[in-house]
Amino acid sequence: MTAVDDLRRGLAEATGTDAADWYPVLKARYAMLEVFTALAERRGRSAVVTQALTCATAVDPIVEAGLRPVYADIDPGTYAIRPGAVAWEDGPSAAVIQHTFGVIDESSSAEIADAARRVGALVVEDSAHCAGRMARGTDGAPVADVSFHSFGIEKQLPTKFGGAVWLSPDLPGRELRSALADSLSSLPQPGARLAFAIKTYRLQRGVLNRLPRQISRPLERVLTAAGLFEPAVARAEVEGRLTRGALAIPDHVAAEVADALGRLESIEAGRTAAVDAYLEALGDAIGAPEHLAGQPLVRFPMLVPAGLDPESVISQLQAQGVYAGRWYRPVLFPGTDTPESYAYTPGDPSLATTHDVVARLVNLPTTVSPERARQIAGLALKAVAAQRAAA
Ligand SMILES: Cc1ncc(COP(=O)(O)O)c(C=O)c1O
Numbered sequence: 001m002t003a004v005d006d007l008r009r010g011l012a013e014a015t016g017t018d019a020a021d022w023y024p025v026l027k028a029r030y031a032m033l034e035v036f037t038a039l040a041e042r043r044g045r046s047a048v049v050t051q052a053l054t055c056a057t058a059v060d061p062i063v064e065a066g067l068r069p070v071y072a073d074i075d076p077g078t079y080a081i082r083p084g085a086v087a088w089e090d091g092p093s094a095a096v097i098q099h100t101f102g103v104i105d106e107s108s109s110a111e112i113a114d115a116a117r118r119v120g121a122l123v124v125e126d127s128a129h130c131a132g133r134m135a136r137g138t139d140g141a142p143v144a145d146v147s148f149h150s151f152g153i154e155k156q157l158p159t160k161f162g163g164a165v166w167l168s169p170d171l172p173g174r175e176l177r178s179a180l181a182d183s184l185s186s187l188p189q190p191g192a193r194l195a196f197a198i199k200t201y202r203l204q205r206g207v208l209n210r211l212p213r214q215i216s217r218p219l220e221r222v223l224t225a226a227g228l229f230e231p232a233v234a235r236a237e238v239e240g241r242l243t244r245g246a247l248a249i250p251d252h253v254a255a256e257v258a259d260a261l262g263r264l265e266s267i268e269a270g271r272t273a274a275v276d277a278y279l280e281a282l283g284d285a286i287g288a289p290e291h292l293a294g295q296p297l298v299r300f301p302m303l304v305p306a307g308l309d310p311e312s313v314i315s316q317l318q319a320q321g322v323y324a325g326r327w328y329r330p331v332l333f334p335g336t337d338t339p340e341s342y343a344y345t346p347g348d349p350s351l352a353t354t355h356d357v358v359a360r361l362v363n364l365p366t367t368v369s370p371e372r373a374r375q376i377a378g379l380a381l382k383a384v385a386a387q388r389a390a391a
Contacts, residue, residue: 003255010261014132023184028150028163030246036065046093102130109135240341268296277370281377299363325363
């Protein structure tokens with residue numbers, strides 16, 4: 001059995017699906033590119049419903065394929081698009097249900113899937129943050145037609161590369177499904193430079209992290225321009241483009257992901273325990289929806305009270321050695337100088353909840369023990385209180 005077959009089997013075991021329906025790729029964005037390109041070939045420059053509270057690389061494949069992203073506002077309880085906020089009358093060819101931070105809300109996922117099917121739109125699930133988890137209907141079957149999973153940098157597994165897409169055996173349109181199965185099975189492998197960049201990523205990142213910023217920044221740029229270093233998000237990828245066509249997963253990456261998938265349960269249990277500790281320690285002091293409880297989130301989304309500055313909380317936490325982050329501030333993270341290339345209008349009044357969440361968001365790490373999560377929550381609350389006192 002090849003490493004790729006092993007990975008397909010691991011994904012099938014984690015999700016209770018069939019190994020034959022899984023297609024591993026180098027990065028999830030490449031599987032997305034294949035699916036959206038196939039849709040564009042069949043549906044022209046149609047709309048794809050998605051959310052702005054996301055990574056630019058989740059929207060690049062839509063734009064690169066020649067489709068039109070249309071942003072629906074999110075539900076503050078799920079961080080995913082609110083079923084009632086979608087303009088179905090635009091006749092979208094697809095709707096993306098993104099499990100932001102790994103929050104899966106099965107009831108709104110099923111509602112969006114039903115509404116999408118009624119208008120003939122493909123139901124696309126973005127499980128990039130929760131590899132191996134999918135939204136299920138009341139019958140236990142996955143609600144999506146296609147489901148994307150990422151094993152890339154800072155996702156659920158400690159791997160740095162790899163992605164996969166699951167094609168539902170019931171995917172509407174037999175011809176579309178077999179065309180996708182063909183294209184996803186015959187992707188080229190990375191060329192020599194990229195193969196080198198992948199193999200040496202950890203080493204290069206480690207060295208770059210240890211160098212002073214004034215040296216590491218330009219060095220990273222030079223290495224990236226020479227194709228010897230592979231950044232998590234490339235320059236072109238914040239301008240509505242991808243740097244290359246879709247690529248297959250190398251065997252050694254597939255083997256590493258398959259191995260890490262074997263530890264998925266314990267990784268998820270650790271993250272869930274941290275999430276529950278944050279919820280308990282932060283209580284009502286922050287606007288975290290209750291149903292985050294029991295979910296193995298890739299990061300814990302803490303919302304600072306309106307009017308306060310999350311950046312100051314992040315820098316205070318970082319100064320105390322806490323790996324706090326700012327995923328999805330600004331929108332289309334890490335942010336774009338060309339919002340028009342994403343058909344995104346800054347300040348769009350129809351995205352009020354998205355903008356409110358973005359203005360208050362602090363990510364807390366979930367790869368910590370419950371005890372450490374309680375400590376971090378205490379530090380975060382102190383930073384919020386200090387800001388309040390100074391206001
Ligand atoms: C929500 C979301 N979707 C898709 C992707 C793309 O995943 P990959 O890095 O495997 O291409 C990302 C990456 O950060 C993401 O955050």
